[in-house]
Amino acid sequence: MIQEVLRMGDPRLLRVAQPVTDFAAPELHALLRDMRDTMAQLDGAGLAAPQIGVDLRVVIFGGMANPRYPDAPAVPDTVLINPHLDPLSAEEEEGWEGCLSVPGLRGWVPRWSKLRYAGFDEAGRRFERTVDGFHARVVQHECDHLDGILYPMRLRDMRLFGFQDVLPPDARSSIAD
Ligand code: NI
Numbered sequence: 666m667i668q669e670v671l672r673m674g675d676p677r678l679l680r681v682a683q684p685v686t687d688f689a690a691p692e693l694h695a696l697l698r699d700m701r702d703t704m705a706q707l708d709g710a711g712l713a714a715p716q717i718g719v720d721l722r723v724v725i726f727g728g729m730a731n732p733r734y735p736d737a738p739a740v741p742d743t744v745l746i747n748p749h750l751d752p753l754s755a756e757e758e759e760g761w762e763g764c765l766s767v768p769g770l771r772g773w774v775p776r777w778s779k780l781r782y783a784g785f786d787e788a789g790r791r792f793e794r795t796v797d798g799f800h801a802r803v804v805q806h807e808c809d810h811l812d813g814i815l816y817p818m819r820l821r822d823m824r825l826f827g828f829q830d831v832l833p834p835d836a837r838s839s840i841a842d
Contacts, residue, residue: 688789713810724807748784773825
């Protein structure tokens with residue numbers, strides 16, 4: 666079922682979310698259905714459980730057949746639960762980001778260029794991946810939501826934060842969510 670996405674200012678977006686302990690719980694699978702429905706409806710690149718008010722360490726992302734990001738390389742459809750991220754170098758890259766919880770805005774955000782992430786899929790199986798570029802950016806954005814961090818809190822230059830339809834064209838087709 667499509668759920669309302671909380672917007673910046675709602676204190677529920679600022680919590681440190683709780684780990685999932687029961688992968689068989691029907692509530693977890695209902696949550697994942699709701700997250701998929703909501704992300705698809707809003708054309709997001711990803712969604713974190715806290716964005717629909719659920720205080721659990723669950724994110725989904727991928728499905729880059731997305732008209733908003735025609736130039737983005739494919740990221741596999743992923744369910745990532747109780748994630749752990751490790752940067753593989755101190756190198757960062759900056760890019761435009763948006764967020765379904767910060768509608769209409771975009772900001773220029775630094776992220777680790779390359780990282781390894783590990784976590785569990787919806788069946789409770791552990792997996793890990795080494796990723797860079799867009800995939801690395803999406804994972805960092807989504808996992809930040811689990812620690813109560815929204816991308817505007819990562820901005821280093823507030824001049825590079827604004828309305829999507831006013832910013833330069835490269836910001837308009839940038840990633841979100
Ligand atoms: Ni977001």
